[in-house]
Amino acid sequence: MDFSRLLSCLDDDFALLRAAVAGTDPSARVPSCPDWSVGELARHVAEVYLHKAECIRLGAFPEEWPPGVLDPDPVTSLDRTYAMLTGQFSAHSPADHAATWHEPDQTVGFWIRRMAQETVIHRIDAELAAGRPVSPVPDDLAFDGIDEVLKLFVGYGSTSWLDDFGTLLDAPDERPLSISTSHHAWTLTAIAGKGAQPGHVDVKDAATGFEGDALVSGDAVPLLLWLWNRGDDASVRVSGDDALLKQFHALRTAATQ
Template identity: 50%
Template structure:
């Protein structure tokens, strides 16, 4: 997906996510068992801060998250860090270096894509927690996320950390899934 389009998707999904946060931090998040909206809000704020640091410093910050984040009110953490990621990823070229867990792509472009995907997923989590209708995901962002799953998460993770996955195939049910990306389906 185009770098500018990913940035636009991030901005478009952050605003409704932020609006839902104000409806109740104590609400449980049905798609994140054990989490409340406060936990979800903190997670997204920490994610934005992490990606900002990875781009700014070209090193993934360790340890993560910083201890002081635990003391910060979740909405304030989210608000402070969305502005940081928005500024940080807008300035550099998508091909500029940035530290990342994904070996084949150590660029700013990877992080804007990951941030846009996390934001849309957690916007949906927040809408479900608030009992609100789930806004649609733009087709191009959905396809980008579907494409990312086998390429980045499955292939890279198995190649990098194969020992962690040795038991997965043995317990897999052998199901096949069809993913359709056309709006007429």
């Protein structure tokens, strides 16, 4: 997706998130994140926006966190931090430097994509908490989100967030698994560590579609929500080796918790 499209989706989803939070008791529970209330969900999103704005403004991770106190009103807090975030986006080009957790991509564009994807998932959380129908997710945003969660959170995360993956990659099943939606597929292979080299998950675009011993497939939107643990197994189609599917479930849960 190009950055103008991502920014447009971000604006749309922020408006939906804000409306859901504004119309809901802050103490209401979030069914897709049961440990959170709506107020806590809004605070989390506001903190994320503020942190990313600082990562862009400073060109480095802020040394003290949080840098100031958020407004106690959830909507006011969201409005202020979103204005700070989008102000930084407006003041920079996507290619400008920003501090990010993804070492190969230290740009503002990384945060444009990440915040668009962060916001769509959390506005769904807010809509569920408000008891509203979940607003549609554009197919192109969902497709981009699938690519992001697989390559960055599962793939890159398995090399950078070793503690999160525990012992899952000590002696994994190294047979490939495929994720497929519409016209595109990805192949994931858990690779055991060798010597001092830790294990990791290799993620690549599949050249010929189904290339694994197990397959998870579905339309882009339900597949994205399933990958982020916002959809049940009935929302996607699974086939192939059961042990390999269980391993992938554990890997994606470790990457997205």
